[in-house]
Amino acid sequence: MPRTLAILLTAWRTDPDAAADADALALRKFGRWCQRWSPSVSVEISAPHPPALLLDITGCAHLFGGEERFLRRVARTLRDRAIRCAVAIGPTPRAALIACVPGDDHAVHLEHPIIPEDRHAIHAALANRPITALRLDAATTEALHEVHLHRIGDLLVVPRADLATRFGPLLLRTLDRMDGSHWEPFQPIRDQPPPMALMELDGPDTRADSFDRMVDMVLADLCRQLQALHRRVREIEVRVKRNAMDTGVVRLVLAGASDDPVHLHQLLRPQLEQLSVGMGVEALCIRAIRTTRADDPQENKTTDLLTARLGRLQVLRVRPTTRWAPEASWKLVPTDAPAARAPHPHPHTPPPWRPTVLLDRAESISVTLVDTSLQRLRWRGHSMAIARAIGPERVSREWWSRGRGIDATHAAQCSRDLWRVQTDDGSWLLLEHMVGMWRLRGVWS
Amino acid sequence: MKSLPAPSSLSHAATKEQLREAIAMREGRTTLHGDAHDVPAERVPTGWPAVDTLFGGGLPLRGLHEWAIESPRSPCSAFAPLGVLVHLAWRMDAWCQNRSTATPAHARMIVWIGAWCWPHADTLALGLRHPFRELEQPSVDNDSMKDLGETSNLWKRSIFVRATSMIDRVWCAETALEDPSVMTIVLDARDLDLTASRRLHLAVRRDGLEPTMLLGARTLRELREPSAAITRWRVSPCPIDIHQPLETPRWDISLSRIKSNVAPLGTVGVAGAHDDAPVASMDPSWVWRQGSVPS
Incomplete structure (x- = not known):
């Protein structure tokens, strides 16, 4: 049996100065976003009524745990995004749309109504909804009010022949579309095929x-x-x-x-x-x-x-990251990746020094210490005296990323000290010291 | 039968000059002749007084310049001389700011060909200042550097190309040279043979191209190999001077070869420990922190 989920955008305000096309474009964009719940989404625009989206969810509800949970999930997702709307599920698009409008007896109105498929049940569920929920033209609505027909239930007890004679065929067709007696066309958003x-x-x-x-x-x-x-x-x-x-x-x-x-x-x-x-x-x-x-x-x-x-993957750009570590502060991405935002300078910390060449993989070195001062280092078979050593610069895991699967103890172990050293021949090197291990991280070449 | 007169030395020189002119015209080069030193007209100030004086205003464009590290006492000679190359890329950017070209200066790119000569991106991300500005001589620190604004971030305009084979690297450099929006090409020029270097040299001199700086990074051993580069430079760490308070990396550069006899071959521009004005230095205050605020 067909099922339709209606999303009535109750707070939608149309800007009279803006073109009507802009509204339609925005709604279509929102409709495409809603295709995460159903591939078939239609936009319902009939001024002056608030616009709505109709989702054909036939065969979809079980994927979200049933209709009730599905409806709650849709409502919660939209509410989290500050989209004020009413949602309902019905057997026909018109019934679902009408069910979004609260009835006059607010005390018994359900927050997220689900209309059953039976024709009589539809009539019973929607009888207390106002006439305006039918989205008729203003003249017909006014004429109905003149004869004290304010609710849909009032219309259902009037003989059909009288309604047709007095208010035209449109009213009867709308009522038939509501209970499924008359098929209502559904025009889902279809993207243009690619050229x-x-x-x-x-x-x-x-x-x-x-x-x-x-x-x-x-x-x-x-x-x-x-x-x-x-x-x-x-x-x-x-x-x-x-x-x-x-x-x-x-x-x-x-x-x-x-x-x-x-x-x-x-x-x-x-x-x-x-x-x-x-x-x-x-x-x-x-x-x-x-x-x-x-x-x-x-x-x-x-x-x-x-x-x-x-x-x-061979032609790349760099993109700044939010990481402190010199090897992680930039990321190489393909050139077709989205543009990067500019990095923000830190307001308090003095700017650190970074080498011109950062090794892909830090190389193990041996460092001789005398009274906690760095004296000599041995790298790739070369033994060099250390003339200057500047540091340490403590680099640890960023506080905002510590919660991601890493505890405080592990985070402390991940921290390391960076040293900038100058050897006796004038070369500057970046060393890192971590739990008794010295490694060479970069070179000012 | 009258014999032709033997050419005098003067007429011989004039003939050579005419021939050179004719060849230059056929090759489409407009700047070769007419310059006393047979060097192209466009020059980019390097900020190094000795070098700028030697070349009459700066490093000449429209030619390949090769650079290598000389550091016999440490393994640093296995790396590309990126400190100097990054400095020249910034200088080229500053020079482009004052020129009106088809591509706006802020959109001109730097292409780093070969992972061996990719610098750490911090050296390309500067907030306001040129990295070496404070250490350059005031006389050569011209007003062009003042135009480096916040938008002048080389990292946004840098393309990093990973090409391992020499053929691919030369092809990438030739392709980039044809693009008017490329201002600097830094090439991993290891294994670059004479033919390939000549191809690049001719490509960068082609008429109608936007001025582009072509820099090649080589190893010291390869500086003895034949090449069509117009200059060849050795970069060595500046000998340590404990009385020097500046705790920044510094290098000495020396010109080991120059084409066309623009100056006597030999070492020029040696500074650092022997001179109060360092040839190239890095100031710790220019690198600024990025990415400290989580997004």
């Missing part, structure tokens, strides 16, 4: 230059579509239908959006050259999987060229 360009040949073609030309033409077609949509591509997928072989698939993620077919072909060429075309190519399909708006700032093309040749 795609396709070329099919009459027969397999084995020539490399033909394939190259084919890619050129298909990419040009795809870029024309993108330009018409004022979009640029961030990720594309190339499918090559090969004769007597499975379909070859090549994916390309760009660091910066592009709608230039020459540039895209340049990036794809290394991967396509490695793709065996076997007994010939029969068809070529290129899809723009991820796109961005055309007015977004463009990244430079060099990064893409380098990535296309060397691989995504």
